[in-house]
Amino acid sequence: MNAVLDLWTVLAVTAGAILFLAGTTGLLRFPDAYARLHALTKADNLGLGLVVLGLLPQVDSVSAGLKLLCIWALVLLSGATASQLIARVLLRRDTHS
Amino acid sequence: MTEFLLAAAIFVLAMVALGLVRILRGPGDADRMMAAQLLGTGGIASLLLAGSATGEAATIDVALTLALLAAFASFAFVKAHPAPRQDESAREDDA
Numbered sequence: 001m002n003a004v005l006d007l008w009t010v011l012a013v014t015a016g017a018i019l020f021l022a023g024t025t026g027l028l029r030f031p032d033a034y035a036r037l038h039a040l041t042k043a044d045n046l047g048l049g050l051v052v053l054g055l056l057p058q059v060d061s062v063s064a065g066l067k068l069l070c071i072w073a074l075v076l077l078s079g080a081t082a083s084q085l086i087a088r089v090l091l092r093r094d095t096h097s
Numbered sequence: 098m099t100e101f102l103l104a105a106a107i108f109v110l111a112m113v114a115l116g117l118v119r120i121l122r123g124p125g126d127a128d129r130m131m132a133a134q135l136l137g138t139g140g141i142a143s144l145l146l147a148g149s150a151t152g153e154a155a156t157i158d159v160a161l162t163l164a165l166l167a168a169f170a171s172f173a174f175v176k177a178h179p180a181p182r183q184d185e186s187a188r189e190d191d192a
Binding site: 043 | 108141149
């Protein structure tokens with residue numbers, strides 16, 4: 001059982017790290033700001049989510065696990081809201097200048 | 098498992114540090130803010146990984162604080178770029 005849980009941790013954390021790699025690559029290589037925003041949100045939501053899911057079997061109390069999930073939920077909410085707001089700033093800049 | 102988690106934390110941190118090149122290059126304010134947002138999320142991820150590797154429970158609280166601060170940073174950025182002056186031309190919502 002422990003080996004299975006450890007394997008799950010390794011798989012999920014690796015997938016999360018790869019998404020962070022993809023997010024950075026996108027942020028550096030994509031041609032315009034909207035595409036970069038798209039790359040960023042993938043790294044934000046999925047990368048951190050996979051890391052959190054991978055770490056869940058490693059926590060030693062239920063409250064610590066719940067705290068991890070709370071962090072993910074907070075990042076999901078704030079990331080989604082902030083992306084919308086930043087895209088709106090970009091759109092305003094592009095249409096008014 | 099400890100070594101793997103620490104290596105993953107360092108990898109995520111290195112990726113985020115690489116993303117900071119976008120702050121140098123710009124070209125716009127929004128691009129720089131996106132790199133800062135990635136720094137926030139990547140910092141949370143590597144804090145959680147390092148905390149799980151070392152068994153230090155306090156890092157989870159630090160990550161929670163960082164999540165809150167990163168959210169406020171983005172909202173402050175948007176507040177610093179208010180909607181253009183209201184004129185008679187058709188105007189979208191300013192929320």
